[in-house]
Amino acid sequence: MNSRIEITTIPIKKNLGLFLILLVLLFFFYFFIGSMLSDSGLYSESEMFYGSKSKLLVEGPEPVINNYDFNVPPLQILLYSIFDYNFVIASSIMGSFFSSFLLLFIFSYFKKTYLKILFSISALTMPGFLFSALETSPYMLFLFFYCLGFYFLLEFSIRNRVFYLFVFGLLYGILFLVKFEIIWTSIYVIISFYAIYHRERNFLYYSTAALFPMFFLFFGWLFVYWIFRGNPSEFIMNVFIIPLQNGVSEYGKNFLSSLINSSLYIVFYFIVLFKIGKFRIFFVSPAFMVFISPFFLSILMKLFGAEITGISYNIIYLINFIILLPYIGPLLNVERRSFFLVAFIILAYVFDVFMFANFGNREERHFLGALNNKKFHYDIAEYRAVSEFLDKYESVIIDAEKSYKIVFFSNNPDKILYKNMPEYYTAIVTPYMFAEALIVNKEGDSITENYPYILEDGLNGFFKAYETENYLVLEREKTGL
Numbered sequence: 001m002n003s004r005i006e007i008t009t010i011p012i013k014k015n016l017g018l019f020l021i022l023l024v025l026l027f028f029f030y031f032f033i034g035s036m037l038s039d040s041g042l043y044s045e046s047e048m049f050y051g052s053k054s055k056l057l058v059e060g061p062e063p064v065i066n067n068y069d070f071n072v073p074p075l076q077i078l079l080y081s082i083f084d085y086n087f088v089i090a091s092s093i094m095g096s097f098f099s100s101f102l103l104l105f106i107f108s109y110f111k112k113t114y115l116k117i118l119f120s121i122s123a124l125t126m127p128g129f130l131f132s133a134l135e136t137s138p139y140m141l142f143l144f145f146y147c148l149g150f151y152f153l154l155e156f157s158i159r160n161r162v163f164y165l166f167v168f169g170l171l172y173g174i175l176f177l178v179k180f181e182i183i184w185t186s187i188y189v190i191i192s193f194y195a196i197y198h199r200e201r202n203f204l205y206y207s208t209a210a211l212f213p214m215f216f217l218f219f220g221w222l223f224v225y226w227i228f229r230g231n232p233s234e235f236i237m238n239v240f241i242i243p244l245q246n247g248v249s250e251y252g253k254n255f256l257s258s259l260i261n262s263s264l265y266i267v268f269y270f271i272v273l274f275k276i277g278k279f280r281i282f283f284v285s286p287a288f289m290v291f292i293s294p295f296f297l298s299i300l301m302k303l304f305g306a307e308i309t310g311i312s313y314n315i316i317y318l319i320n321f322i323i324l325l326p327y328i329g330p331l332l333n334v335e336r337r338s339f340f341l342v343a344f345i346i347l348a349y350v351f352d353v354f355m356f357a358n359f360g361n362r363e364e365r366h367f368l369g370a371l372n373n374k375k376f377h378y379d380i381a382e383y384r385a386v387s388e389f390l391d392k393y394e395s396v397i398i399d400a401e402k403s404y405k406i407v408f409f410s411n412n413p414d415k416i417l418y419k420n421m422p423e424y425y426t427a428i429v430t431p432y433m434f435a436e437a438l439i440v441n442k443e444g445d446s447i448t449e450n451y452p453y454i455l456e457d458g459l460n461g462f463f464k465a466y467e468t469e470n471y472l473v474l475e476r477e478k479t480g481l
Contacts, residue, residue, distance in 0.1 A: 047080075
């Protein structure tokens with residue numbers, strides 16, 4: 001075998017017209033489904049969390065920079081801020097953009113029409129893909145930069161043009177602004193680059209080009225944190241150290257369920273590896289690095305405490321394989337084995353539906369129910385009711401980290417005193433001087449930490465004004481002066 005794997009390149013720039021057509025059509029497709037889900041009362045935890053951050057950032061009581069939570073990646077918040085916290089539009093744009101990108105790969109690589117149609121329809125209508133596009137837009141944003149970045153790495157391996165490696169490094173670095181924990185995967189990149197390029201004595205140069213943007217953004221973020229928040233060790237502790245401790249303790253408990261959730265793809269990837277394992281050069285090529293990257297990504301991200309979505313994470317295995325097909329297809333001889341691809345995509349679709357219905361987390365099961373026209377207004381009724389009750393107050397103390405759902409539905413975020421504000425902890429100690437009301441999360445927040453018996457005994461100078469299953473609103477007593 002030659003020392004270089006032959007491929008069929010996919011020139012995206014030549015399909016710009018098709019890309020724009022797909023972008024428009026898919027936007028309306030996702031917008032229609034997203035509006036239907038919104039009408040059913042379905043709101044994901046991701047949408048409410050990042051939506052609340054965006055709302056406080058733009059409409060909070062402090063200047064924008066003071067409202068920003070530097071422990072949250074900026075691109076996740078920016079995604080919702082740009083579109084006025086309208087998650088339907090944000091998810092429709094992000095989903096249509098990535099889907100158009102994916103379909104170009106499918107249309108460009110597959111020669112047989114029935115494979116193009118089967119892969120396109122299956123990929124776009126899988127519950128995992130729809131859920132990622134419509135309910136977890138930050139994950140879809142992550143997938144976009146991840147897949148596009150590794151595409152350029154594969155192009156670099158074939159064309160040997162450093163420009164492609166630079167683009168890979170740039171896109172890989174941007175991932176840090178989507179999910180901070182991605183920096184742990186630099187360990188995997190360094191090990192892989194050493195195995196691939198150390199004999200050519202280019203390991204140091206290539207690794208620097210690939211990882212410089214990410215570490216530049218990392219240290220830049222530490223500097224920005226130091227300027228606006230103080231000691232950056234707090235950021236490192238909150239974002240990396242504490243999640244690492246929790247991730248290590250939880251990983252063993254969830255290991256078996258993770259294997260079950262991804263079992264089909266583990267078997268499939270093993271079969272593919274068995275088929276092309278006779279080509280030894282494959283194991284020291286970027287193609288192999290990309291091939292096993294979803295598994296290492298899952299292990300490292302979970303081990304180091306990153307929140308990985310449930311069954312919907314599996315979509316990365318399918319997309320990764322589609323991106324890889326132009327590069328490993330000749331080794332598999334897929335043109336003569338189209339039945340292999342047909343069987344795989346049908347099994348993947350059935351597996352995805354089955355796992356969503358039976359092993360998905362609460363949000364994933366609700367998503368599947370909403371697609372079947374099930375209503376979930378009762379889930380958000382409490383949050384809306386509490387938020388509407390708070391409208392009458394001029395100032396409210398709330399732990400926005402724990403009670404972000406209330407913030408998300410708030411009509412007056414400029415009246416909220418929350419953690420990022422310099423006076424927050426002073427306000428917690430002397431709430432009577434700062435706010436007309438406090439909202440307490442019964443599951444625990446910074447208020448209950450300071451007043452452990454507040455749920456039973458209340459708070460001096462405040463009386464119980466409103467209570468639900470999960471929240472307690474205390475109103476300041478009037479002095480009569």
